[in-house]
Amino acid sequence: PMEVSSKKAVGRFRDVVPASGSKTRDPRFDKLSGQLNQxxxxxxxxxxxxxxxxxxxxxxxxxxxxxxxxxxxxxxxxxxxxxxxxxxxxxxxxxxxxxxxxxxxxxxxxxxxxxxxFLKRSEQRKLELMDKYQQLGEKNMDKILAKRRKKNAAKDHRRVPFKRRAE
CATH class of the missing domain: 1.20.5 (Single alpha-helices involved in coiled-coils or other helix-helix interfaces)
Structure with a gap:
């Protein structure tokens, strides 16, 4: 509107004259910089x-x-x-x-x-996991699985009530 409302407080800093000068731009988000070729x-x-x-x-x-x-x-x-x-x-x-x-x-x-x-994310994760295990090899895989079984057994043991553990 042409008239400024008298009900609102006037801001302290007004842009009376627009500041001249170049604006800085971030090349990560600017289209002028092109796309990233990884x-x-x-x-x-x-x-x-x-x-x-x-x-x-x-x-x-x-x-x-x-x-x-x-x-x-x-x-x-x-x-x-x-x-x-x-x-x-x-x-x-x-x-x-x-x-x-x-x-x-x-x-x-x-x-x-x-x-x-198009693969779902869960399927993608499964394929990545399978590839990881293939990369590790059978011997390392057995060691890892044994460690995981041991860890899970310890967790299960902690969840068992204390009275039943003594029996």
Missing amino acids: DLFEKSYSFLNDYKKSEQEMLRTSIKKEKNQETRANMESLLLKMVSREATEKQTKRKQQLLRERKKAEAELVKQGKKPY
């Missing part, structure tokens, strides 16, 4: 993996030389973080590869004239 990104920055491995080796050697227990513990925790981060990255890459393979196979079936089928 494969190209990984290829371009693959040299960082070499740096990370060399850092891990340097840490390992410095842990062996270190005499102070506190700094040694800090270094070991840092090394553990780096190793676990590397393992999770490896797992995510494997999952992406499996997803790509499934998509390619599905695209081939669609080209042949079949109806497209």
